Amino acid sequence: MDIWFTEKQTPNVGITCKINNTLIVEQTPYQHLAIIDTEQFGRMLVLDGMVQTTIVDEFVYHEMIALVGLNTHPNPRRVLIIGGGDGGTLREVVKHPKVEKATMVEIDARVVEASKLYLPEISSALHGNPRAEVLIEDGIRYVKENKNTFDMIIVDSTEPVGPAVGLFSAEFYQSIFEALKDDGLFVAQTESPFFNADLIRRVYRDIAGIYPIAKLFLAYVPTYPSGMWSFTMGSKKYDPEAIVEENCPDLKSRYYTPAVHKAAFKLPQFVQNLLKTD
Numbered sequence: 001m002d003i004w005f006t007e008k009q010t011p012n013v014g015i016t017c018k019i020n021n022t023l024i025v026e027q028t029p030y031q032h033l034a035i036i037d038t039e040q041f042g043r044m045l046v047l048d049g050m051v052q053t054t055i056v057d058e059f060v061y062h063e064m065i066a067l068v069g070l071n072t073h074p075n076p077r078r079v080l081i082i083g084g085g086d087g088g089t090l091r092e093v094v095k096h097p098k099v100e101k102a103t104m105v106e107i108d109a110r111v112v113e114a115s116k117l118y119l120p121e122i123s124s125a126l127h128g129n130p131r132a133e134v135l136i137e138d139g140i141r142y143v144k145e146n147k148n149t150f151d152m153i154i155v156d157s158t159e160p161v162g163p164a165v166g167l168f169s170a171e172f173y174q175s176i177f178e179a180l181k182d183d184g185l186f187v188a189q190t191e192s193p194f195f196n197a198d199l200i201r202r203v204y205r206d207i208a209g210i211y212p213i214a215k216l217f218l219a220y221v222p223t224y225p226s227g228m229w230s231f232t233m234g235s236k237k238y239d240p241e242a243i244v245e246e247n248c249p250d251l252k253s254r255y256y257t258p259a260v261h262k263a264a265f266k267l268p269q270f271v272q273n274l275l276k277t278d
């Protein structure tokens with residue numbers, strides 16, 4: 001008998017995958033956690049019924065959330081990741097030759113432990129990488145307590161529910177501003193332009209109200225709602241569209257290239273309309 005998993009992405013739309021095997025299902029102190037093995041996408045991390053990452057398409061999201069910002073900053077020595085418990089973003093950050101230390105602050109130890117056990121391709125940097133530090137605590141509090149410290153901050157959060165609600169607030173973007181050095185920048189995952197238009201409008205307006213440079217970019221992740229995914233960057237100094245392609249290190253990426261980096265900021269008209277601040 002075939003067994004299928006469905007994520008209800010909106011009240012009216014879902015994604016359904018055939019399952020080979022269920023590896024772990026539990027309620028953590030923060031969320032419902034499952035790792036399932038799907039026929040199409042391989043192993044899949046699901047939190048509160050929402051797909052977080054899969055073996056087959058994770059490279060798109062993790063490369064784009066990390067490398068666009070890392071190649072925009074000329075010297076990204078100290079990097080902070082908020083969330084990101086599966087380790088995929090950390091893996092990309094520590095690949096970058098200019099990064100001296102990357103700190104990941106994840107609220108839920110069980111996401112880290114389960115990813116280490118069942119998602120080895122994604123979680124490789126969680127296994128004692130000398131440039132990686134993993135802390136289990138609330139990212140909102142950590143950012144408030146560390147001022148003027150980081151060159152780059154990445155907000156690799158779950159959807160804005162439960163402990164992640166505060167990760168999409170203007171107050172948090174202000175705390176991030178204060179945690180960054182004078183020329184720092186940050187990147188946050190900001191959901192689907194098709195299904196989360198109001199959230200994108202609000203988040204962009206908040207970031208543009210705090211940072212001299214605010215820009216949204218896109219990538220295509222098959223298992224995320226609508227496939228089209230957005231990231232928003234707030235930068236104190238460096239313009240992500242002004243990179244010199246020849247200066248970017250070759251990171252042997254599968255999705256990211258310096259040309260894709262530049263192209264990701266060319267937005268369809270309906271997405272540009274979401275960013276109009278008037």
Ligand code: SAM
Pocket residue numbers: 030051052053061082083084085086105106107108111137138139140156157158159163164165167189
């Ligand atoms: N790539 C994913 C996506 O966009 O669907 C997100 C990946 S990662 C699994 C998100 C992580 O953020 C979760 O493990 C969750 O526990 C963590 N998180 C949520 N709220 C947090 C907070 N306040 N501080 C630190 N981590 C948090």
